[in-house]
Amino acid sequence: MEIKHKPSKPTGKLGVLTPGMGAVTTTFIAGVQAVRQQIAKPIGSLTQMGSIRLGKRTDNRVPAIKDFVSLAELDDIVFGGWDIFEEDMYKAALNAGVLDKELLGTVKPFLETIMPMKAVFDQKYVKKLSGTWVKKGNNWFELAERLKEDILNFKKENDCDRLVMIWCASTEIYIEPLKVHNDLESFEKGLRENNPDIAPSMVYAYAALSLGIPFANGAPNLTIDIPALAELAIKNDVPVAGKDFKTGQTLMKTILAPGLKARLLGLNGWFSTNILGNRDGEVLDDPESFKTKEKSKLSVLEHILQPKVYPDLYNNFYHKVRINYYPPRGDNKEGWDNIDIFGWLGYPMQIKIDFLCRDSILAAPIILDLALFLDLSKRIGFRGIQEWLSFYFKSPMFGPGLYPEHDLFIQLMKLKNTLRYIQGENLITHLGQEYYD
Numbered sequence: 001m002e003i004k005h006k007p008s009k010p011t012g013k014l015g016v017l018t019p020g021m022g023a024v025t026t027t028f029i030a031g032v033q034a035v036r037q038q039i040a041k042p043i044g045s046l047t048q049m050g051s052i053r054l055g056k057r058t059d060n061r062v063p064a065i066k067d068f069v070s071l072a073e074l075d076d077i078v079f080g081g082w083d084i085f086e087e088d089m090y091k092a093a094l095n096a097g098v099l100d101k102e103l104l105g106t107v108k109p110f111l112e113t114i115m116p117m118k119a120v121f122d123q124k125y126v127k128k129l130s131g132t133w134v135k136k137g138n139n140w141f142e143l144a145e146r147l148k149e150d151i152l153n154f155k156k157e158n159d160c161d162r163l164v165m166i167w168c169a170s171t172e173i174y175i176e177p178l179k180v181h182n183d184l185e186s187f188e189k190g191l192r193e194n195n196p197d198i199a200p201s202m203v204y205a206y207a208a209l210s211l212g213i214p215f216a217n218g219a220p221n222l223t224i225d226i227p228a229l230a231e232l233a234i235k236n237d238v239p240v241a242g243k244d245f246k247t248g249q250t251l252m253k254t255i256l257a258p259g260l261k262a263r264l265l266g267l268n269g270w271f272s273t274n275i276l277g278n279r280d281g282e283v284l285d286d287p288e289s290f291k292t293k294e295k296s297k298l299s300v301l302e303h304i305l306q307p308k309v310y311p312d313l314y315n316n317f318y319h320k321v322r323i324n325y326y327p328p329r330g331d332n333k334e335g336w337d338n339i340d341i342f343g344w345l346g347y348p349m350q351i352k353i354d355f356l357c358r359d360s361i362l363a364a365p366i367i368l369d370l371a372l373f374l375d376l377s378k379r380i381g382f383r384g385i386q387e388w389l390s391f392y393f394k395s396p397m398f399g400p401g402l403y404p405e406h407d408l409f410i411q412l413m414k415l416k417n418t419l420r421y422i423q424g425e426n427l428i429t430h431l432g433q434e435y436y437d
Ligand SMILES: NC(=O)c1ccc[n+]([C@@H]2O[C@H](COP(=O)([O-])OP(=O)(O)OC[C@H]3O[C@@H](n4cnc5c(N)ncnc54)[C@H](O)[C@@H]3O)[C@@H](O)[C@H]2O)c1
Pocket: 019, 020, 021, 022, 023, 024, 025, 082, 083, 084, 085, 096, 119, 120, 121, 122, 126, 129, 167, 168, 169, 170, 171, 172, 200, 201, 218, 219, 220, 244, 245, 246, 247, 248, 278, 279, 280, 283, 358, 359, 360, 362, 363
């Protein structure tokens, strides 16, 4: 990707807009505010806590990422978004039940000032929810226009210099790309004709891309993975990224599976099951929304293990993923994995994982990093799919003719090398011969 503008320190405010203001979004907003008030640390965020090696190992140049690349400051971020429920961010955070009341109390005055705007919603796409705070319009096109008005008003009222949009709303039902998604012309015709194959998430993405605003998809919905919106992103020079935040069980998978493959250990089966009791869990209790999530979670192993390249090790491994809605656990999910592997001479072994994780705690720093990196991409003139941000996603988007890169460590190397490339530093290949010449 060509760097069109030299990266320079951004000035002015960055507005982070989130369709969906539930558990993940409130944990993100409350968290950023807590960090700004210096009562907590941004653990898990590469932009805030990560460092990057530059030059040779003997050079001792390891700056913090935020000192190396020109990212927006946390103090310059303002928050906005949409939800189908009217409650302010303090009430929404209390309902989500992720953060404790003591911490929320310290950021309450700030959270209470953030109200969701009325959503674009269609229950066909999220069967388990029925919203009260929903826009009315004659067709998708009109609703997209309303969203654009919201965005421009938000920008003006908050005196924003730049904006990014990150989908943090519920998982929509599974759909495949259809004719109406094929190109921008058909899509815009479909918006005007209120085509039922256009999902609300696509309407938000269309509004953002039309205004040149970078868009990331945190859920597994199809959304921007359609040729029509890819065309719009390129036409308007907008960076996009997706999809489905890589947290919890899939994060573990993309940490462990590359290790098994590196040591050429075979796999007979990987059974993953979860109990989860938040609203996301409730939405995923609907088979059609679950199918979207299942597809996203299943694709990971196939791509990392490459059964075609290693048929003796990975042909026909059995991979099952289950999500069980279990209200008592709230956001504190428990994920179990049983992994049947085999080693030397085919001797079987087993690995068991019991991950008592907190979904939104893992997702919040991802939103922050994506907002800052997408803003950087836009400022330097990157456009279309930002594959270097695959690190953050369960189903990374990829260009035509490619396959997605799922291995967390390759993804991290790609991300850091992209930052080096942006700043004109040598890429690091880890060859290391020069130390021994
Ligand atoms: N938490 C994680 O670890 C994680 C990981 C990957 C993906 N995700 C995805 O992120 C999304 C958010 O997760 P969450 O835990 O915050 O869920 P949540 O249910 O707490 O929040 C989602 C919010 O979106 C709202 N909503 C639904 N449709 C909408 C629309 N059309 N417009 C505006 N708002 C709408 C809902 O009312 C709800 O408040 C889900 O799709 C989830 O699958 C979460």
